[in-house]
Structures are given as C-alpha cells and as structure tokens.
Amino acid sequence: IAGITQAPTSQILAAGRRMTLRCTQDMRHNAMYWYRQDLGLGLRLIHYSNTAGTTGKGEVPDGYSVSRANTDDFPLTLASAVPSQTSVYFCASSVASGANVLTFGAGSRLTVL
C-alpha cells in the first residue's frame, strides 16, 4: 500500500539519550517534512527537505537534525532528548515543495522522561 511508514509507533526515552525516528515513503514524492503535534497547538514544522540531498529548518528546529540521502527516507534525530521534546511526531510528504496536498504518516509518539 503506497504511503508513508513511520517507526517506532511509540517510544519512551530517558532524557539525554539519542533517538532516531524513521520515515519512509514509496510514492516518489520529492518533498518531505517533519512536524510535531502538541495538545492545544497547531502542527509545527521541525525540518523539511525539498528534494533528495537538501534539507531546511522549519519553525522549531533546535535539538533536531535530519538527513535526506535518497528520495524515500527522511530520518529525524534527537541528539540528546529533553522532556520538552515529548510529543507526537508526524512525517509528511508532497509531490513537490509548495504542492497543495500533504500525505502524513501515522505518527510516532515519543515520551522523554
């Protein structure tokens, strides 16, 4: 089934640990995005990639890094997790940057203690 796969679905992590959230899409979309969703707030963009080999910072990039080695994969890394990074993380993609429709993954729920 075409779409976006995120892993893990849920994770509890000790503060200070390193964590990578995985995101893979099979739609050959050029643009990919990482958002976090917190109660009472709108989705906030962490990082994005307009095409393989390029990345950019979104609204809340501090404490996160991404890479885009190929079209399909867009992992998000927390180098040293802090409790404020407790959130639900959504990976999304679109045909191209600026395209009107985003396709989202099912989300990764991360708890940092």
Add this chain to the structure above:
Amino acid sequence: GQNIDQPTEMTATEGAIVQINCTYQTSGFNGLFWYQQHAGEAPTFLSYNVLDGLEEKGRFSSFLSRSKGYSYLLLKELQMKDSASYLCAVKDSNYQLIWGAGTKLIIKP
C-alpha cells in the same frame, strides 16, 4: 505574528449540519486547507481554497473570504464517523503552512 484561530471543540447531532469556522492573520496568502484527523491517526486532506467562494465536495463544503481572513468547513448529514478533529491551515507568502490547533468535533446520536 501569524495566527490561525478555530474553536477548540464543537458538539453536533447525527444527521445534522455543523459549521466549523477558521480565522487567520498571516503574512501573505497562498491558499487555505482543511484536514481531518481522527484520534490517534494521521491528518488527511479534505479541501483547498485559494479563491473566494464555496467549494463543495460531497457532504463537505469549504468557504473562503480572503478580505475577511475567514473560512468555514460545512459538514452535512453528519455521521458518527465524522467525529474527529478538523485542522485549518494557511499557506503564507513563503509557501509555508501555518496550522491552527484544530477543532474537535463530537457527534452525538
């Protein structure tokens, strides 16, 4: 700053009609979007408006007034499966999406 406002929660009855409002203040405008998000699931695209007026898609319609910075999502013949959060988002002058916090819609039998 940029801001998207929508009600936090609404309740409606199965079979009825509900209107979810969204007001926005953004630096530029390149389209307004509505997404549906069931609890614990991913947001899914519902509609896109870039010109003033009403866009109808089955039981769902979306309206836009750019001069008023206002949109609404109209859901007709409500079904229990319509219980979800509805997210309003605006694409600004930099083509970045600004998201509202979402409106949780509760449908009662």
